[in-house]
Amino acid sequence: MRHLTWLGGAVAGGLMMLAGTQAFAVTIGFSQVGDEGDWRPAFSKDMQEEAKKEGIDLKFADAQGKQEEQLRAVRAFIAQQVDAIVIAPVVVTGWDQVLKEAKRAHIPVFLADRDVDVTDKSLYVTRISADFNLEGRLAGAWLAQASKGNCKIVELQGTTGSAPAIERHKGFETIIKEFPGMEIVKSQSGDFTTEGGKKVMEAFIKSTDNLKGICASFAHNDNMQLGAIQAMKEAGLNPGKDLLMVSVDYVPAMKKALAAGEANASVELRSAIGKYIYPVVLNYLKDKKPLPKWVVIPSDLHTAATPGS
Amino acid sequence: MTSDQPPRVELVGISKAFAGVPALDRVDFTLHPGEVHALLGENGAGKSTLIKIMTGALAADAGEMRLDGRAVAVGSTAEARALGISTVYQEVNLVPTLSVARNVTLGREPRRFGLISWRAAREKARARLKRLSLEIDVERALGSFPVAVQQLVAIARALEEDSRVLVLDEPTASLDAQETRLLFRILRDLKAQGMAVVFISHFLDQVYEISDRISVLRNGRLVGSAATAALPQRELITLMLGRELERVEQRAAAAPKAAGAPVLAAEKLGRRRWIEPFDLVLRAGEAIGLAGLLGSGRTETAKLIFGAVRADSGRLTLDGAPLGHASPRRALRRGIAFCPEDRKAEGLVLDLSVRENILLALQTKRGWLRPLPRDEQRRLAEAMIEALGIATSDAEKPVGQLSGGNQQKVVLARALASKPRVLVLDEPTRGIDVGAHAEIVALVRRLCAEGLALLVASSELDEIVAVSDRVAVLRDRRIVGEIAGAEITRETIIELIAGG
Amino acid sequence: MSVNQTIEVAPAPRTLGTRLRGLAGHRAVWPLLALALILAVNGLVSPGFFSIRVVEGRFFGSTIDILYRAMPTAMVALGMAVVIGSKGIDLSVGAIIAICGATIAWRIHAGDPHVVVLLWALGAGLLCGLWNGALVALLGIQPIVATLVLMVSGRGIGLMINLIYGGTNPSFESPFLQSLSVGHVGLIPTRLLLGAASFAALWLLLRRTALGLFIEAVGGNARAADLAGIGSRLVTYSAYLISGLTAGWAGVILTADTHISDPVSQGLYIELDAILAVVIGGGSLAGGRIHLGMTVIGTLIIQALATLILTSGVPPEYNLVVKAVVVLAVLLLQSDDARAALTRRNRARGSLGGGSPGGGSPGGGSPKGGRRR
Ligand SMILES: Nc1ncnc2c1ncn2[C@@H]1O[C@H](COP(=O)(O)OP(=O)(O)OP(=O)(O)O)[C@@H](O)[C@H]1O
Numbered sequence A: 001m002r003h004l005t006w007l008g009g010a011v012a013g014g015l016m017m018l019a020g021t022q023a024f025a026v027t028i029g030f031s032q033v034g035d036e037g038d039w040r041p042a043f044s045k046d047m048q049e050e051a052k053k054e055g056i057d058l059k060f061a062d063a064q065g066k067q068e069e070q071l072r073a074v075r076a077f078i079a080q081q082v083d084a085i086v087i088a089p090v091v092v093t094g095w096d097q098v099l100k101e102a103k104r105a106h107i108p109v110f111l112a113d114r115d116v117d118v119t120d121k122s123l124y125v126t127r128i129s130a131d132f133n134l135e136g137r138l139a140g141a142w143l144a145q146a147s148k149g150n151c152k153i154v155e156l157q158g159t160t161g162s163a164p165a166i167e168r169h170k171g172f173e174t175i176i177k178e179f180p181g182m183e184i185v186k187s188q189s190g191d192f193t194t195e196g197g198k199k200v201m202e203a204f205i206k207s208t209d210n211l212k213g214i215c216a217s218f219a220h221n222d223n224m225q226l227g228a229i230q231a232m233k234e235a236g237l238n239p240g241k242d243l244l245m246v247s248v249d250y251v252p253a254m255k256k257a258l259a260a261g262e263a264n265a266s267v268e269l270r271s272a273i274g275k276y277i278y279p280v281v282l283n284y285l286k287d288k289k290p291l292p293k294w295v296v297i298p299s300d301l302h303t304a305a306t307p308g309s
Numbered sequence B: 001m002t003s004d005q006p007p008r009v010e011l012v013g014i015s016k017a018f019a020g021v022p023a024l025d026r027v028d029f030t031l032h033p034g035e036v037h038a039l040l041g042e043n044g045a046g047k048s049t050l051i052k053i054m055t056g057a058l059a060a061d062a063g064e065m066r067l068d069g070r071a072v073a074v075g076s077t078a079e080a081r082a083l084g085i086s087t088v089y090q091e092v093n094l095v096p097t098l099s100v101a102r103n104v105t106l107g108r109e110p111r112r113f114g115l116i117s118w119r120a121a122r123e124k125a126r127a128r129l130k131r132l133s134l135e136i137d138v139e140r141a142l143g144s145f146p147v148a149v150q151q152l153v154a155i156a157r158a159l160e161e162d163s164r165v166l167v168l169d170e171p172t173a174s175l176d177a178q179e180t181r182l183l184f185r186i187l188r189d190l191k192a193q194g195m196a197v198v199f200i201s202h203f204l205d206q207v208y209e210i211s212d213r214i215s216v217l218r219n220g221r222l223v224g225s226a227a228t229a230a231l232p233q234r235e236l237i238t239l240m241l242g243r244e245l246e247r248v249e250q251r252a253a254a255a256p257k258a259a260g261a262p263v264l265a266a267e268k269l270g271r272r273r274w275i276e277p278f279d280l281v282l283r284a285g286e287a288i289g290l291a292g293l294l295g296s297g298r299t300e301t302a303k304l305i306f307g308a309v310r311a312d313s314g315r316l317t318l319d320g321a322p323l324g325h326a327s328p329r330r331a332l333r334r335g336i337a338f339c340p341e342d343r344k345a346e347g348l349v350l351d352l353s354v355r356e357n358i359l360l361a362l363q364t365k366r367g368w369l370r371p372l373p374r375d376e377q378r379r380l381a382e383a384m385i386e387a388l389g390i391a392t393s394d395a396e397k398p399v400g401q402l403s404g405g406n407q408q409k410v411v412l413a414r415a416l417a418s419k420p421r422v423l424v425l426d427e428p429t430r431g432i433d434v435g436a437h438a439e440i441v442a443l444v445r446r447l448c449a450e451g452l453a454l455l456v457a458s459s460e461l462d463e464i465v466a467v468s469d470r471v472a473v474l475r476d477r478r479i480v481g482e483i484a485g486a487e488i489t490r491e492t493i494i495e496l497i498a499g500g
Numbered sequence C: 001m002s003v004n005q006t007i008e009v010a011p012a013p014r015t016l017g018t019r020l021r022g023l024a025g026h027r028a029v030w031p032l033l034a035l036a037l038i039l040a041v042n043g044l045v046s047p048g049f050f051s052i053r054v055v056e057g058r059f060f061g062s063t064i065d066i067l068y069r070a071m072p073t074a075m076v077a078l079g080m081a082v083v084i085g086s087k088g089i090d091l092s093v094g095a096i097i098a099i100c101g102a103t104i105a106w107r108i109h110a111g112d113p114h115v116v117v118l119l120w121a122l123g124a125g126l127l128c129g130l131w132n133g134a135l136v137a138l139l140g141i142q143p144i145v146a147t148l149v150l151m152v153s154g155r156g157i158g159l160m161i162n163l164i165y166g167g168t169n170p171s172f173e174s175p176f177l178q179s180l181s182v183g184h185v186g187l188i189p190t191r192l193l194l195g196a197a198s199f200a201a202l203w204l205l206l207r208r209t210a211l212g213l214f215i216e217a218v219g220g221n222a223r224a225a226d227l228a229g230i231g232s233r234l235v236t237y238s239a240y241l242i243s244g245l246t247a248g249w250a251g252v253i254l255t256a257d258t259h260i261s262d263p264v265s266q267g268l269y270i271e272l273d274a275i276l277a278v279v280i281g282g283g284s285l286a287g288g289r290i291h292l293g294m295t296v297i298g299t300l301i302i303q304a305l306a307t308l309i310l311t312s313g314v315p316p317e318y319n320l321v322v323k324a325v326v327v328l329a330v331l332l333l334q335s336d337d338a339r340a341a342l343t344r345r346n347r348a349r350g351s352l353g354g355g356s357p358g359g360g361s362p363g364g365g366s367p368k369g370g371r372r373r
């Protein structure tokens, strides 16, 4: 077992050596979850491009969605004595051991995107990620302003129990609670998929008599909102006009929908976050000043008026 | 047998209906310690149903059961066994994928320190089988043995030392004379020890040999119960059928027909560890019997000729032309039909209806794209039900709900329905009652007269003698002799089998 | 053939009435009752549930929605019913949908005429069936494992197809395909007509040829079927082909519905709903029977339940539990054994004193347990 791990590490290490023949000032190991969906590949690509710009020797390892793979990669980084390790964790648990090994080797570890659950928080320097709660609040704030604090809302939740679904919902609620005229009247899970969003919106349309009295649809991601838009159009409704449509992600299809006036606002979930991560890492390597356990990447809200990026 | 002590088992007013159709109607049945009590009746009379109720496999709709004078409710077969009732069901009801040893000891595994001792289990199984003179590898899966062996294993399983009641539902259906004799010796021993035995069979000779008392069921009712000695066979049959049976003469003594042209011929056909290469010619209008002891290769020969199993030497020719490599599908299309011995494992699709089961072979012959029209299907099924006297409420009943003998008739019906030129039958009348048996023998002989080429493998010598124009005798997986015409008698066959 | 042709059928002949009762008692009644019940609750929960209006030139209303949403699942479930009838199972149907979706997006981006794209998609489904069938029927791999291969890899294959032209989650526009999925003919949604036509086609294939009988025979007892001359391999193979094709068809409808190919989540867990529909419709996983009509009813039950959950305002956290409880209730309701057990227990309480000592060891008596046919 140990033997195998070693072997895997050596192979991974060998591959990474090939990648970095030039001499760089700083070497960073980055263990990525995998490449599912749109967001993650874009994130990986940005990390690599930004590293080039910053003159960082980036050792990139794709875990293909498996924690073993990720642990193996991190151990390989330790063996190669990189200057810092960035992990986008596959899962929350099971990190204590390998993070201790990194600490013993005096290599600082940074988390990107998701959190980990370790007993000793000093095992990693900080987590750098967007704030789902903030995204919810931004959407809520925009809606409060657009509806002048008076709005009955249908909500398309993400996969029940997932962190983004929980936090976006909470953030959104904290804002609208401040407005007595705002209220979520229907809320269901669309599983973050277009199909799910469409199904849920179809049901809402029927159960609210063609969305009578409803003023907005808040979706935890754009895919669901796009499904909702289709459902409304098929029912003869005008999304973006009959209903204010606000969601999170800002994917290309949503940009089109915004431009067409079928949606009103979308909070961007940045994938180009290398430029937020590297400065944190580099500064820490320079002065070793302890950081708060969470560095938030700012979120932006786009409306039809915002020029596309 | 005298009744100063209460009867071992007393069933009073047992009724049972399936989906509203009565199978038993207020049946009383009394079983004394130290007696072998034969339970007789036509196929579908309700015998199996009655003993299933007695042994907890079915729940009665009404009635009461007393064991040694005490009222009991047997909720499951496990409870029955705990009460000392051991059973061999008609359809061998063991687990084919488990080893023989496990099957024999299942549910009563010998234990050491609370854990199953496999060694002891194997020993126990071997000892039990030894009593039946069966020496086989007890670690092989049960399903890999022929039906007769499986039946012996089931009997071995039921021979618990602490049993007080032994119920045997057609235990001898696929045994031949030798095994039956052994079984009867054991039964007599058990009887002497005070065991109460229920014995179901369609072999009346066996009934007269072993039983002390006979009860007869007809259409779900008890129509008579008498000491065996006081009930002549003729009377018994009348009681069973509700009419007299005109005894079909042993073998139509009619002049040996001029046998027709060879239809199917095996030339040096054989398969290693299965059957030695043999020659056999089936002629139109001629019936050939395959006789031999258990394990002599009857079934193997039949399967090879039908093409259920591929030969590795020799060849088959049909009308003089080679058949190419054999498969059931090809055989059926060429007009060869087969009736396997193990109706449950190889014959029937139990969930399909009587009609569908009868239809299968004919339909494969036609191919899937030319389905038989629905009303023709129905007509065919009705005709077969009528011709073979299959007792079923209607043609749409799942075959699994028929009585054992009636299931057997469906297997036959399927083969006949495909209108074959060559018919290969393996134990065709297993579990079929006397009336229907005579009927089927007559039917088969008539088909032969019309030009069918017939091959019948059977453990029942009387049956072989009754139908065959020619008999091939097998011993140790090879054909050791052929006899024809007037030579065909029980005695000559037995002589050949014994190696005379 | 003379003497005793009339071996009497023991019991009195059954009247039409008892036969009908027997038949209904076995199959259709309980699932239909369950469906009616769920629809009734739907009606109570959301007023106007049963109203049907004409919107945008087509029928519009919750009941139509149920049919509309159930159609793709029903297609998948019908294929599943056939496979289950052959004593198999097809876990890969969801993955097949993903592959079809990706194929559609790919071919549209490649500029194929959209009718050709449709053929591509159905071809992809058929190809998947070909693969599953080869593993099960030719190599003899256990169906659950054999189809697991495609279930696990299929979504990856979908992503790879997307990579062929560099798109990730590509959306597309196709008036032709969309008209099949979300369009309408007269007042009736096109997909309902297509669903009905597919159902009829499948029914004809199974019941107006002998294929259905053969599949059922193979599923009931493969050895017996083989000896009856039915080539069980080929017949098994055909079942997986049918399932691949129906899944592909469902993939077309689902993909055209959202006009986006999303291999990761498209048709996710649909295999479970399909299996459930077959079972609710009275099919046994042990194989041997195909109930097409009942399977559709099973699908409708599941969809009506989904709609009920969506409209009832149950918090989403409870969705799965509610679904599980209702499904369990439906299954118990239609299980003869469960209903019989209830009555038997009541009776047993009356008569069973202390007669039986401790029940013996498990599996005693007859190894197959107490129940026999
Ligand atoms: N599970 C069942 N469902 C419906 N009908 C059944 C079922 N089991 C038995 N029957 C019916 O009950 C009747 C009696 O069957 P049973 O098996 O007791 O006959 P039998 O006397 O044992 O016949 P055989 O000599 O053929 O074994 C038959 O008509 C049969 O069709």
Ligand SMILES: [Mg+2]
Binding pocket: B047, B048, B049, B090, B169, B403, B404, B405
């Ligand atoms: Mg019987």
